[in-house]
Every structure is written in structure tokens, then in C-alpha cells.
Amino acid sequence: MLDNTDRRILRHLQSDPEQSVADLAQASRVPLATCYKRLERLQSSGVLKGSHAVIDWRAIGYEVLVSLRISLDKTNPRAFDEFIEAAREVAEVTEIQTFLGRVDLRLSVIARSMSHYQEIYRTRILSLPHMADIEALMHVSQIKQSEALPI
Amino acid sequence: MIDLDDLDRALLRALQGDATLKAAELGRRIGLSQPSTWRRMKRLGDAGVLVGRRLDLDLEKLGFGVTVFLGVKLATKGRVSLEDFERAVTAIPEVQTVEHVLGLYDYRLRVVARDLSDFERVLRRRVMTLPGVGNVEANVLLTEERRPGPLG
Numbered sequence: 007m008l009d010n011t012d013r014r015i016l017r018h019l020q021s022d023p024e025q026s027v028a029d030l031a032q033a034s035r036v037p038l039a040t041c042y043k044r045l046e047r048l049q050s051s052g053v054l055k056g057s058h059a060v061i062d063w064r065a066i067g068y069e070v071l072v073s074l075r076i077s078l079d080k081t082n083p084r085a086f087d088e089f090i091e092a093a094r095e096v097a098e099v100t101e102i103q104t105f106l107g108r109v110d111l112r113l114s115v116i117a118r119s120m121s122h123y124q125e126i127y128r129t130r131i132l133s134l135p136h137m138a139d140i141e142a143l144m145h146v147s148q149i150k151q152s153e154a155l156p157i
Numbered sequence: 158m159i160d161l162d163d164l165d166r167a168l169l170r171a172l173q174g175d176a177t178l179k180a181a182e183l184g185r186r187i188g189l190s191q192p193s194t195w196r197r198m199k200r201l202g203d204a205g206v207l208v209g210r211r212l213d214l215d216l217e218k219l220g221f222g223v224t225v226f227l228g229v230k231l232a233t234k235g236r237v238s239l240e241d242f243e244r245a246v247t248a249i250p251e252v253q254t255v256e257h258v259l260g261l262y263d264y265r266l267r268v269v270a271r272d273l274s275d276f277e278r279v280l281r282r283r284v285m286t287l288p289g290v291g292n293v294e295a296n297v298l299l300t301e302e303r304r305p306g307p308l309g
Contacts, residue, residue, distance in 0.1 A: 059172035107296030149255035156250035
């Protein structure tokens, strides 16, 4: 189980994943050797699985971000699997989430412009299998995006 | 905005999987020398394409059993400023992301909690008391998959 030292290290690492272990140890007020040991344990126990680069799609010309909330035809037992498989083939889909609630699935779709989005929507999205209903939320701005956990 | 070639895209794809890769190892994977890989990484950083990294943490092991997405509709548009709502919602530790959206809802929140009763506490005490909050829809996250996007 995690103790307070583990939590402190994770909290500081989360706020700046690129810092060196030396800086992390200092910020977390633990000796360097302890910090290394704790990080290793967090990794081997699978708590800390790694890290991924965050890409700003706008910087490479993808100005439009749309959240598509989708309900599926649940009378077909293969609906989820077949839908997700097909959605993976759409290059502009950056996230696929499934839910328990009013909607079954959500796709994040990026596009270069509204006309580009229109084209993706008509040719790639509307042809996805087993859709019963689809709703779009147009992304205006990101107010908070740290995804930091309250550890 | 900058244009990418195939090597840039391969480099970004690799870093999307593992942000800790160094220029030498990255270069080996995409068939470039260490210095030219480093130059490309620097260019992508300077152009604002690579904007940092995020930890991949096991939520279950950290005790966060549920993730819920909330669609929030503001009740009193015009009377409550968006800034007041945004400031208050950003300050809630359990709220991981806040997006301003157009459509059925005004805001989309990603919320983590220990379990469903903890989520209910966050919802009642923190979210429903936000200035101007109106209709709230909750969807519990079951699975999540991040895709590489148009880098193929």
C-alpha cells in the first residue's frame, strides 16, 4: 500500500513529470536514494505505468475538436465491439470511451476546419455500424486540463 | 502552425507511447542519428506541438475506483459570469478536466472519486453548489482508449 512519502513523491512528479529525480527528491523532502527506491517500487507495482507526450493538435493545424456522444443499438450483442473496431480505423478519432449512463460511447474527433469536420462526419462517422443516436458537443476552450489526481 | 513530415509523425507517435524516450533510442526506432532526432524534438517543442507529458497512473491502485463525466448546463446565463463558474469548478481537486463546449451542455467535467458514494459526496457538496449550475448529467466511465490520431 502507498504511504505518505509515496503520495508526496507522486504529487510532485504529477505536477512536473519532466523534472529530474534530484529535483523531485528535493521537492518531496526525501533523500535521493529513497526517492529512487520509491519510484522503482511505484513502477514495479504498476502504480506508475509510465508517461506519454501531450500533443497540441492546433499547433499542427487541427483547429476543430468535437465530442460525439453516441447511443448504440443494443439489440445486437456485437454492437460495442464492432463499433469500436470501426472507430479505430478513423484516423481523426483521438479518444474512444465507453460509459454507463445516458450515452454509450464518446468519440473525440479532431479536424483541420469545419468543412474538414463535415467531410469526416459524413463519410467516416455516419457510416460507423450500429449507431442509434448521435449528439455533438463542439469544444470551445479547455479551462483545466492537468488531469492531476487528488493524491 | 508547422508542417510535419513522416519522420516527425513517427517521432510523435513514439513519444505518445513513452514520453521518457531519449533522442538516441528514439532515433534508433525511426532510423535517424541522435543529433538530428534531438533537433527535430526541439523544433516540435519550440513550435508548441509537444507541450509536455502526463503520467500514466493506475487509478484503481491509487484508490480512485470511479471516473465520471459530467455534462453541466448553467441555469442562469447572463446573471452568473462564466468566470465565476470556471474559477470555482477549477478549484475542486476531484475535477481533473474542464472543457467549455457548445451544444447540449455548457461544460464537460472529468471527475474522479474513490467509489460511487464518494462521487455522490463530490456531486452534492461541490458540483451542485457551484455558482449558476443548472442541469447536470452523469456518465460513469467504463473503458477508455487514447488513439494516436492523424499521425499514421
